[in-house]
Amino acid sequence: MNPTSTLTTLISAALLAGCASTGASSPSARPVFYPNVMLNRVGPAQAQRDADQCMYNAQNAGLTPEEKTNSIGHGAAQGAAVGGVASAVGALVRGRSVERALESGAAGAAVGGSAGAVAGAFHEKPSVTYRNYVQRCLKDKGFDVIGWN
Structure with a gap:
């Protein structure tokens, strides 16, 4: 994943988290x-x-x-773990080298962590x-x- 894609993903996550933090049920x-x-x-x-x-x-x-449930941090950690492992295993199953599997795992962790953080933001009470x-x-x-x- 290139730096521009990572930055775009993080900005999108932040914007979605901001949208989740309004309304009667928000802090x-x-x-x-x-x-x-x-x-x-x-x-x-x-x-x-x-x-x-x-x-x-x-x-x-x-x-x-x-x-203070830290649901954003928990969601980010869980998403990074799941995304990283799933991407790495998927790359290995498709016959990629260990090096490519690690690269895929890192990219999956970045995307999964961002998605997990956004999901966690929706659970702030x-x-x-x-x-x-x-x-x-x-x-x-x-x-x-x-x-x-």
């Missing part, structure tokens, strides 16, 4: 407010500032928006404890959080 989601008396009184801009402060407080308390902390903080301020988006 980057923000609280959604019910239009109660407090929200109507202070307005959406102040509610967002209060949410930012609660999120900051949660992080200062040692919480993170995502569960938001931290329930972090969200509960932020929701409690906002409730104490008078807001009603109805979800995350």
Whole structure:
């Protein structure tokens, strides 16, 4: 695999991982407010500032928006192992030399690792404890959080 192909594969993986990290189920989601008396009184801009402060407080308390499962790293390692071994064995089965099999294995590991990292990104989960902390903080301020988006 040439350097340009490797770079293209890595950039594609990063873009796909970025797409996977948005929406209500992502760690980057923000609280959604019910239009109660407090929200109507202070307005959406102040509610967002209060949410930012609660999120900051949660992080200062040692919480993170995502569960620390390292699913991207695990996916990359698993994909690299599977892709590398499958490519090397495939090359040997087709009668290639050991040197060509190793080259194929290295290329397969690069592709498999990238694909595994992207697959792992789709498994990142938001931290329930972090969200509960932020929701409690906002409730104490008078807001009603109805979800995350």
